[in-house]
Amino acid sequence: MITVVGTGTGAPVPTDVLAGAALVVGGRRHLDAVRLPEGAERIVLGPLAPALDTIGEYAGKELPVVVLASGDPGFFGIVRALAERFGAGLLDVRPGVSSVAAAFARIGLPWDDAVVVSAHGRDLRTAVQVCRAQPKVAVLTGPGSGPAELGARLGGAGRVLVVASALGDPERERVERVSPEEAAARDWGAAVSVVLCLDERRALGAARTVAGVPDRPAGWALEESAFAHRDSMITKFEVRALALARLGPRLGDLVWDVGAGSGSVAVECARLGAAVVAVEKSADGVDRIRANAAAHGVDVDVVHGSAPDALSGLADDPDAVFVGGGGRELPAVVGACARRARRAVVVALAALDRVPAAREALTRAGLRCDGVLLQSARLAPLPGDVTRLAAANPVFLLWGVRTPVSNEGVVQ
Helix, strand or coil: CEEEEEECCCCCCCHHHHCCCCEEEECHHHHHCCCCCCCCEEEECCCHHHHHHHHHHHHHCCCCEEEEEECCCCCCCCHHHHHHHHCHHHEEEECCCCHHHHHHHHCCCCCCCCEEEECCCCCCHHHHHHHHHCCEEEEECECCECHHHHHHHCCCCCCEEEEEECCCCCCCCEEEEECHHHHHCCCCCCCEEEEEEECHHHCCCCCCCCCCCCCCCCCCCCCHHHCCCCCCCCCCHHHHHHHHHHHCCCCCCEEEEECCCCCHHHHHHHHCCCEEEEEECCHHHHHHHHHHHHHCCCCCEEEECCCCHHHHHCCCCCCEEEECCCCCCHHHHHHHHHHHCCCEEEEEECCHHHHHHHHHHHHHCCEEEEEEEECCEEEEEECCCEEEEEECCCEEEEEEEECCECCCCCEC
């Protein structure tokens, strides 16, 4: 039997669990905090594979093994690796209080509406985009992905970071509220347990039925009347529906809406969970985008400027980009977006003359290009209680998709 004990957030390890253990595995601080039974072997966790091999040798001989872990070891913890290797039936899991639960408890907030994302041993990018998009996020940090690195990427996002260190240690525990800029300027050491990223205006949140992942909207491709816009200058819902399908916005993504106009595409992507940057050259357009985002309860970072020049100031490469409008700068704008997009670029055009140049810009950047001419007609009432079809202006929709490449460099 392999007994997995959650500790490190104030709960002591029961002495009866350790009694008779032939092998005790854990982080150095966990092992130093307990008295091992006489004759027991001790393994300090570093690389996981050698430890699992040794655990397998003891378990194969039916010798008792104890694994010490932080908080709740079934929550982004070692239980997954143990269950995959040895089977869940061989495990006796004794969970402690997770660092996430403890941190929220320290600041008096519920966390059933929080999104939890791990940056431990992972690229920090996903955590950053989730923090930009969601009002309440817990980030499990690691070397190179701590409060300083997170703060450096979140400046200007209107967030507060709560850095919880050494949770459960009566002498060293600290819970500090700091701005992203303050977090970026400090050396936080190795004792950080978790970082909470909060939009304090919405930190309490509404009561939830489903925990964690934010509610998905009941629908998308909203009517144009759902947005403030100028003289019908808005991406029509038929076009928006296909554009959203090709963009594929989701939690953890960053989407650019370039030439955003009313921001209808930006808002819809934010409603689907993505972090969004909207680039718009007109001052009244910037105001409309912000008003539309506020009306739909989402965050959209609005940049007042003209593409492609304004794009150089955007530090993070987007997963997907929507390009609206069709001026003379369109090929340069599409090319700039296509060179930086990680997954896809979608371009909406009304002018046939602009299509070849936009298509060439996508393919030149290495994207696989496709497209469609959208022609729709909506039901429209006529006097006498009858209905006609009212044709909408045709729109070309082009999309370029980056072909994924495996770790070996072989195109999949």
